[in-house]
Amino acid sequence: MLLCDIGNTSYHFLKDTLDYKESVQSFDPSTLQERVFYICVNPHAKELVKDLENWIDLSGHVEISRYYETMGIDRVFACEAISDGVILDAGSAITVDRVRDGSFEGGFIYPGVQAMAQTYKNISPVLDYSFNFELDLDKMPKNSRDAISYGYLKTLYNEVMEQNMELFLTGGDAQMFAKIFPHAKIDKTLIFKGMKKIMKKAKLC
Structure with missing residues (x-):
C-alpha cells in the first residue's frame, strides 16, 4: 500500500515503514502503476493526478463537517490521527x-x-x-x-x-x-x- 501527502513542494510517500519525498517540480505521478491513496493541498499537482485511475483521493472519505470549510486537508488528516x-x-x-x-x-x-x-x-x-x-x-x-x-x-x-x-x-x-x-x-x-x-x-x- 502506497500513501502520498502532496504538499506545496513535495510528494511525501509512505510505503510500509519507508517514507520518502519527490519534488513537485520534477516528479511525474503517471509513472507509478500501483494504487496510491493520497491527499493534496497543491492545485497544480491535483490537476496531474485527478484523472489517474490508480491515484485515489482520500479527502472525500473524511467527515469534513467536523472541521471548517477552508481548512487545509493536511491539517484535517493530522487531526484525525490523534x-x-x-x-x-x-x-x-x-x-x-x-x-x-x-x-x-x-x-x-x-x-x-x-x-x-x-x-x-x-x-x-x-x-x-x-x-x-x-x-x-x-x-x-x-x-x-x-x-x-x-x-x-x-x-x-x-x-x-x-x-x-x-x-x-x-x-x-x-x-x-x-x-x-x-x-x-x-x-x-x-x-x-x-x-x-x-x-x-x-x-x-
Missing part, C-alpha cells in the same frame, strides 16, 4: 491545531521559518539572520539575531504552552522546533496515520 493534544505542523506555514476527545476545537496559522526569515530580510538587510532555536526564551535578547528569534518564537511558544496539552510536532521543520519544545513528541508520519485511520473507517484497506 484523540487528544495539540499538533504543530512546521512546514511552509506553521499550523497549530487542538483536538480534545477526538473533536477538533480550533487552530491557527503562523508564518513558516523561511517565510518569516524573508520578512525580516525584506525589512532590512541587516536583519538577514537564521533563527536561533537555542536561545533562552525567559531572557530579553541583547543582540539582533536573538532579538528577531525571540520575536518570532516567543509568541508561538506562549500560545502553544497555554493549551496545556500533549504536543505533537510534525512537518519538515519539526526537529528545529523540538529545541524549544523538548517534551513534545516528534511524529513526521502523523498525517499518514490519519490517512490509515480514515481508510480503515471507509474499508479501503
Whole structure:
C-alpha cells in the first residue's frame, strides 16, 4: 500500500515503514502503476493526478463537517490521527491545531521559518539572520539575531504552552522546533496515520 501527502513542494510517500519525498517540480505521478491513496493541498499537482485511475483521493472519505470549510486537508488528516493534544505542523506555514476527545476545537496559522526569515530580510538587510532555536526564551535578547528569534518564537511558544496539552510536532521543520519544545513528541508520519485511520473507517484497506 502506497500513501502520498502532496504538499506545496513535495510528494511525501509512505510505503510500509519507508517514507520518502519527490519534488513537485520534477516528479511525474503517471509513472507509478500501483494504487496510491493520497491527499493534496497543491492545485497544480491535483490537476496531474485527478484523472489517474490508480491515484485515489482520500479527502472525500473524511467527515469534513467536523472541521471548517477552508481548512487545509493536511491539517484535517493530522487531526484525525490523534484523540487528544495539540499538533504543530512546521512546514511552509506553521499550523497549530487542538483536538480534545477526538473533536477538533480550533487552530491557527503562523508564518513558516523561511517565510518569516524573508520578512525580516525584506525589512532590512541587516536583519538577514537564521533563527536561533537555542536561545533562552525567559531572557530579553541583547543582540539582533536573538532579538528577531525571540520575536518570532516567543509568541508561538506562549500560545502553544497555554493549551496545556500533549504536543505533537510534525512537518519538515519539526526537529528545529523540538529545541524549544523538548517534551513534545516528534511524529513526521502523523498525517499518514490519519490517512490509515480514515481508510480503515471507509474499508479501503
